[in-house]
Structures are given as structure tokens and as C-alpha cells.
Amino acid sequence: MQCSTCMKIWDVGGTECPYCGGSPVQEVEPDWQYGYRLKGEEGGGIVMDRRQLLRGAALLGLAAAATGSGIGYAATRGGGGSAEAGPREQVAAATATPVSVPAKPTDVEEISRHPMDMPRTADYTLYDKGQYQNVVQRAGPITQEVHFNLAEVVATMVDGTTMEFWTFDSTVPGPMLRARVGDTLDFFLHNPPDAQMPHNVDFHAVTGPGGGAVPLDTPPGGSSNLRVKLLNPGIFIYHCAFPDIPDHLSHGMYGLIVVEPEGGLPPVDHEYYLMQSEFYTERGGRLAYSQLKDAGHLANSMEFGNMEQPTFVVWNGRPEAVAGHRAIGVHNDDRIETGQTVRLFVGNAGPNLVSSFHLIGEIFDKVYVEGSFDLVNRNVQTTLVPAGGATGVEFKAEVPGDYIAVDHSIFRIHKGAVASLHVEGEDRPDIFNPIKTNNLRSAGSH
Numbered sequence: 001m002q003c004s005t006c007m008k009i010w011d012v013g014g015t016e017c018p019y020c021g022g023s024p025v026q027e028v029e030p031d032w033q034y035g036y037r038l039k040g041e042e043g044g045g046i047v048m049d050r051r052q053l054l055r056g057a058a059l060l061g062l063a064a065a066a067t068g069s070g071i072g073y074a075a076t077r078g079g080g081g082s083a084e085a086g087p088r089e090q091v092a093a094a095t096a097t098p099v100s101v102p103a104k105p106t107d108v109e110e111i112s113r114h115p116m117d118m119p120r121t122a123d124y125t126l127y128d129k130g131q132y133q134n135v136v137q138r139a140g141p142i143t144q145e146v147h148f149n150l151a152e153v154v155a156t157m158v159d160g161t162t163m164e165f166w167t168f169d170s171t172v173p174g175p176m177l178r179a180r181v182g183d184t185l186d187f188f189l190h191n192p193p194d195a196q197m198p199h200n201v202d203f204h205a206v207t208g209p210g211g212g213a214v215p216l217d218t219p220p221g222g223s224s225n226l227r228v229k230l231l232n233p234g235i236f237i238y239h240c241a242f243p244d245i246p247d248h249l250s251h252g253m254y255g256l257i258v259v260e261p262e263g264g265l266p267p268v269d270h271e272y273y274l275m276q277s278e279f280y281t282e283r284g285g286r287l288a289y290s291q292l293k294d295a296g297h298l299a300n301s302m303e304f305g306n307m308e309q310p311t312f313v314v315w316n317g318r319p320e321a322v323a324g325h326r327a328i329g330v331h332n333d334d335r336i337e338t339g340q341t342v343r344l345f346v347g348n349a350g351p352n353l354v355s356s357f358h359l360i361g362e363i364f365d366k367v368y369v370e371g372s373f374d375l376v377n378r379n380v381q382t383t384l385v386p387a388g389g390a391t392g393v394e395f396k397a398e399v400p401g402d403y404i405a406v407d408h409s410i411f412r413i414h415k416g417a418v419a420s421l422h423v424e425g426e427d428r429p430d431i432f433n434p435i436k437t438n439n440l441r442s443a444g445s446h
């Protein structure tokens with residue numbers, strides 16, 4: 001059913017909206033492309049003006065450009081982008097526009113931590129105020145003093161749609177830490193006085209009860225300090241584990257800590273930091289993220305978390321965070337050239353879903369299975385990243401063009417799980433040679 005007043009949808013019947021008490025309510029049914037439609041009416045019964053229609057069609061086009069997904073092809077075929085949009089496009093446009101609560105003013109301009117924003121070395125002795133400082137010449141194990149500042153912020157999830165995030169250092173994911181086995185982590189957690197609640201950190205790299213969570217419980221206005229020795233190498237996640245743990249995890253409180261093996265990791269030309277996670281909102285999981293633009297402020301939903309039906313599944317905090325001008329390899333000081341090697345540190349915070357990590361058009365030459373540097377698999381297409389786990393992958397870029405990293409549970413690209421990577425260089429017809437193509441996509445990669 002759908003409320004005609006607040007436009008929210010629920011599964012079981014009734015004549016009154018359980019959210020706002022409004023009436024009348026209308027019966028809806030699942031729609032193969034857009035999630036739902038008014039029952040039996042194929043878009044009929046939704047009154048729209050021409051401006052709304054065009055806006056909805058434009059949003060679909062944007063989504064297609066960002067994802068390279070089939071949405072765009074279907075929309076073009078059905079007349080999206082023109083004033084002659086068909087009934088399915090009308091439904092899509094209508095679902096993009098209802099606003100229950102207006103978008104809130106944002107506390108940060110960008111919630112996403114860029115994949116390049118990570119330490120290039122494990123040889124620093126201070127992380128503070130967002131900076132990796134005091135790089136040293138390592139002769140053996142070192143002590144790293146690390147300061148995380150907690151921040152509960154409102155930020156943009158998609159254009160016109162805000163959410164509340166709880167963060168380490170104001171981004172999702174939080175800062176990546178990098179040490180070497182045998183190092184000591186002298187960790188400080190600071191919670192500002194205006195915070196709503198306590199937070200902590202459970203480091204999966206830490207040996208000891210709770211991974212440090214309980215001693216790091218930090219109330220608003222407080223700080224805490226835990227000193228640990230890193231006994232095991234690997235790629236680990238960390239996350240807030242203050243009760244209710246699912247509530248804190250699903251607000252964005254996680255990141256990676258890489259503990260390099262003795263002697264360090266083999267050198268590569270480029271390294272990046274990617275982290276998958278889900279966000280659960282009152283809108284549930286019916287719509288594509290592109291249909292949730294201009295949806296106003298979306299409250300977190302424990303109900304949809306319990307049902308494991310995310311609204312968003314994302315790389316680095318929000319849909320399209322690693323695309324367009326924020327894609328990997330498009331920045332002047334970080335071009336990936338053919339012949340160069342790339343390493344991705346990939347975490348999965350969950351809270352619920354297992355990721356089937358795949359880079360379309362590449363084969364991983366090496367996979368550090370489940371984040372362990374001791375188990376290397378080779379020539380892998382797709383690798384599993386468990387919720388609360390991580391992996392590392394390496395590949396050599398041979399053919400220029402645009403590549404897309406996905407969770408190959410593939411409907412999740414509708415929910416935002418797409419990250420783009422660009423490779424430059426001379427064409428390699430000896431490896432990849434389009435003999436006859438039909439140019440169906442004018443915005444092709446190459």
C-alpha cells in the first residue's frame with residue numbers, strides 16, 4: 001500500500017497510513033523496473049506535470065551515465081530524456097519527487113573518503129588532525145600515535161537527499177591506518193561535547209577482549225586511550241561497537257587497518273582504499289538510488305536493517321563517490337598507465353551483505369584471500385569479501401579504458417555499488433581488438 005499524503009509504502013493492507021495516519025491509501029504492486037507502481041494501472045493515476053516528467057527522465061539518464069548500466073538503455077528505448085516518456089518513466093519520475101521530510105542542512109560538504117586518501121607507507125609515527133606525520137626510517141618495530149575524532153554529521157547521500165552519518169574524522173570510511181607486524185598502536189579516541197552518544201572502536205587487528213571496544217567506550221566530551229601491540233599481519237577492518245552495534249555500524253562507523261608483514265609489502269605503482277557498506281532507510285530497498293534523488297532527509301531504519309533490505313549499497317560512503325571526477329586514475333598526479341601495477345585494499349563493513357568483488361574487464365593477478373598476506377590466490381575473476389572482512393587484490397593494467405568495480409550480486413549497482421577506474425595508454429589490439437562494433441553507447445569508454 002502507498003499513502004497518498006506522505007507517499008510511504010508498506011507491505012500489508014489497511015485504510016490508514018501507519019506512518020502519518022493519512023488517507024486515502026492506494027494499492028501498489030511490484031514493478032520489474034522501478035520497484036512498484038499503482039496496482040493494475042501501469043503508471044496511470046499518478047498526476048504529473050511536464051517539468052516533473054522531464055526531471056525524472058533526466059535523473060534516469062544521469063544514473064545510466066554513472067553506472068553504464070542497462071537502466072540507461074531501457075530509458076532511451078522507452079523515450080526517457082524526451083517529453084514523450086512512457087508510463088514506466090512517469091512512475092519513475094513520480095517516485096523521485098515525493099519528499100516526506102525536507103533535506104537538512106549539511107555539516108560536511110563531502111561524506112566520502114576518496115580511495116587515494118590513504119597512507120602510502122607504514123613508516124609514520126603520528127596520525128593526527130587527518131594527517132599522517134613524522135615519517136621515519138624504520139629499523140624495526142615502531143610506535144604509532146593515532147588520534148581519531150568522532151563526528152555525528154548530516155551529509156548528502158544523493159543529490160537532494162540527506163542522511164545522518166556517525167563517523168571517524170567526518171568521512172565514510174574513516175581514515176585508513178597502516179602499520180607493520182610488531183608495531184605498537186597508541187590509539188586515542190576523542191568525542192566532542194555536542195555528540196549525541198558514546199562511541200568506541202573494535203579493531204579486528206587487535207588481540208584482546210572486544211578488539212579494544214570496551215576500554216575505548218568514549219562519552220560525549222570525553223576521550224580514551226588504548227595501547228596495543230599488533231601481533232598478526234593482514235588487512236583488517238575496524239568499526240564502532242558501542243551498543244546497539246548494528247545501529248552504529250549502519251551509520252557509517254568503519255575503516256581499514258593494514259598490518260604489513262615483516263619486510264613490508266612488495267612495491268606496486270598505485271594503491272587505493274575501497275570500502276563497501278550498506279545504508280538502511282525508511283524507504284526500504286525497492287528503488288534504485290537514482291530514483292531517490294530529491295527524496296529529502298531519510299531516517300535510518302532498523303526495521304529494514306533487520307530485514308537486510310538496504311536502500312543504498314555503496315563504495316566509500318555514498319553512490320557515485322568513486323565516479324566521474326572522483327573516479328580512480330583520472331587525477332593529474334595519479335594517472336594509471338598501461339603496464340603499471342595496481343593494488344586495491346578492499347574492505348566490507350556490511351553490516352549485513354557479503355560482497356562478490358569484481359572488476360569488470362580485469363582479472364586479479366593476485367588476491368590476498370580474506371585479507372591474509374599468507375594465502376595468495378592467482379588469476380581470480382571475483383573474490384568474496386565477508387561482512388566484517390577485507391581483501392587485497394593486485395593487477396597489471398594492460399588495456400586502456402574505463403573499468404568498473406562492482407559487487408557482482410549485480411542488482412546492487414542499482415543501489416550504488418559502482419566504482420570507476422581509468423587506465424591510459426596506447427591501444428593494445430594484440431590483446432583487445434574490437435573488429436566490428438555498432439556503437440550502441442555514444443558515451444563509450446574509448
Ligand SMILES: [Cu+2]
Nearest residue numbers: 199240242248
Ligand atoms: Cu558509534
